[in-house]
Amino acid sequence: MAGRDEIELIRERADMLEIVSRYVNLKKAGKNYIGLCPFHQDKTPSFTVNPDKKLFHCFGCNEGGDIFQFLMKIERIDFSEALARLAAQTGVPIRRERASPLQKLKELNERVCVYFQTNLVSPAGQRARDYLKQRGFSQEIIEKFRLGYALARWDDLVKRFSDSLEALETLGLALRTKDGSPYDRFRDRVIFPIWSPTGEIIGFAGRSLSDEEPKYLNISNTPLFEKGTVLYGLNFARHAVRDSQTLVIVEGYTDVISAHQAGIENVVAGMGTALTINQAHLIRRYASRVILAYDCDAAGRAATLRGMANLRNVELDVFVALLPIDHDPDSFVRAHGREAFLQILHRAVPFHEFYLQSLLEDHPVETVVGKEKILQNVREFLPTLASMAVRYEIIRELGRVLNLPEEDVARAVKSGKRVGIMAAPGVGEPAWGPEEHLLYFVLQRDLPLSQLRAQLDIQDFTRYPEIARVLWELGDEWTVEQVLDRLSAEDQGVVRRLLLSQPPWRESDRGRAREEALARMRRERVARRLARLREEVRAAEQAGDRERVWQLQEELVQLLQGGRR
Numbered sequence: 001m002a003g004r005d006e007i008e009l010i011r012e013r014a015d016m017l018e019i020v021s022r023y024v025n026l027k028k029a030g031k032n033y034i035g036l037c038p039f040h041q042d043k044t045p046s047f048t049v050n051p052d053k054k055l056f057h058c059f060g061c062n063e064g065g066d067i068f069q070f071l072m073k074i075e076r077i078d079f080s081e082a083l084a085r086l087a088a089q090t091g092v093p094i095r096r097e098r099a100s101p102l103q104k105l106k107e108l109n110e111r112v113c114v115y116f117q118t119n120l121v122s123p124a125g126q127r128a129r130d131y132l133k134q135r136g137f138s139q140e141i142i143e144k145f146r147l148g149y150a151l152a153r154w155d156d157l158v159k160r161f162s163d164s165l166e167a168l169e170t171l172g173l174a175l176r177t178k179d180g181s182p183y184d185r186f187r188d189r190v191i192f193p194i195w196s197p198t199g200e201i202i203g204f205a206g207r208s209l210s211d212e213e214p215k216y217l218n219i220s221n222t223p224l225f226e227k228g229t230v231l232y233g234l235n236f237a238r239h240a241v242r243d244s245q246t247l248v249i250v251e252g253y254t255d256v257i258s259a260h261q262a263g264i265e266n267v268v269a270g271m272g273t274a275l276t277i278n279q280a281h282l283i284r285r286y287a288s289r290v291i292l293a294y295d296c297d298a299a300g301r302a303a304t305l306r307g308m309a310n311l312r313n314v315e316l317d318v319f320v321a322l323l324p325i326d327h328d329p330d331s332f333v334r335a336h337g338r339e340a341f342l343q344i345l346h347r348a349v350p351f352h353e354f355y356l357q358s359l360l361e362d363h364p365v366e367t368v369v370g371k372e373k374i375l376q377n378v379r380e381f382l383p384t385l386a387s388m389a390v391r392y393e394i395i396r397e398l399g400r401v402l403n404l405p406e407e408d409v410a411r412a413v414k415s416g417k418r419v420g421i422m423a424a425p426g427v428g429e430p431a432w433g434p435e436e437h438l439l440y441f442v443l444q445r446d447l448p449l450s451q452l453r454a455q456l457d458i459q460d461f462t463r464y465p466e467i468a469r470v471l472w473e474l475g476d477e478w479t480v481e482q483v484l485d486r487l488s489a490e491d492q493g494v495v496r497r498l499l500l501s502q503p504p505w506r507e508s509d510r511g512r513a514r515e516e517a518l519a520r521m522r523r524e525r526v527a528r529r530l531a532r533l534r535e536e537v538r539a540a541e542q543a544g545d546r547e548r549v550w551q552l553q554e555e556l557v558q559l560l561q562g563g564r565r
């Protein structure tokens, strides 16, 4: 198996323009070259190549990637064959081994898993055992999910498997310092192995036992593991799905484990905020109906809605289970038990009802401004739904709650024009909202991350939380490969689009567009905090906690005054 350096060298040396031109007639357009896309029926040239960034992207069908991915897709070959061909063309020598390289990696993962499990039962694993016990996990469930522990040392794994150092790096388990010495990625963390649907270990995640951020650490993409294509626990859950055809989707690893411990086994986790279209296809192979059981905060977020749209678009029946405020499935099962959780699942509401309910909770329907906000939200969301029937269902429900005729709602949803320099998107182009603008400026290296981080938080990026999280993690030293490597296929598409896009303003408006996007994000952030505070005031009032009400109202006033400044 070729190492990362060899792959990097081949990517560097390969003449992307020359190779792509063998299949596509390319014309120069600014810094890019464009042509008719070979991967879909293309009438306008949507296929874009940028030889400097060594990327291609289709604005019509969202295919994209580097030269390896181009060859794999157009010639329908696997990675090792694309590698062999490009190695021959660029004259980069690669080493070859006899056994299947992927098989070797899986075997190493298996050995590493046993190593982590052994750590957990060793004297050094006491704190990890205490943590798992305090979470209420039984010995039996710990063994079923093969939980382990990474020691609080810098190089224990690296030393133990020193004969397989390169493979450890490929698997994302070892990293290197600037001067090249290897060290363990997971330190002082409880380890969750991640399986393929057929039960092979394809990666690991670790939960911090100290204050080290992030709380949950995942490996980046490897030959075995690609973000956004995996569902945690599916290897167990797929057997339980057969009768009911229903899969329950939760957010975190511990949600899955708690549910299984309570005997509810058709439960998996998406391992990220938004479910991707790849995950939706995977689910479709096993189930016809899904119930999303997220905590209240997560369920309402825009990113989650995008995931729900993906599920709907592969014709899954989608329901949303409503958990009480302050509960996730893990804490709920532990506090109230199996029967209560089954009741919650039983009372799950259809997706379109949930969507409208959450809109009505966020915006007062009695006011004109509230109505306009609701219509605008629906206007942006509807195009992401492929099903006419579901779109119609939403319009009809909306007409009912807004007390407007359906035709008027349909027209209002269709005709909305946005004003200012943030124009409405054309077909296949990114919708240029404030998040797209800011990510565009960061990716074009026109806005230092440090400056963005000084003004906004990851949580402010509700459309692209994963992209924001990755950029935050990498800091100002990021490279395009590092960013793409850590993202799901869908988010990779977003990043490529923004890297190769023409923004919707004139060059002379560049500075103004950047300031406007920053200002709009800050305003939306204040609006979200206001909504949350109002919610808390209502809860405190219901609980009769007067002191808390006063305190919250004071915060509310301060926020309102600050927001107007």
Ligand SMILES: [Zn+2]
Pocket: 037, 038, 039, 040, 042, 046, 047, 058, 059, 060, 061, 062, 063
């Ligand atoms: Zn295309």
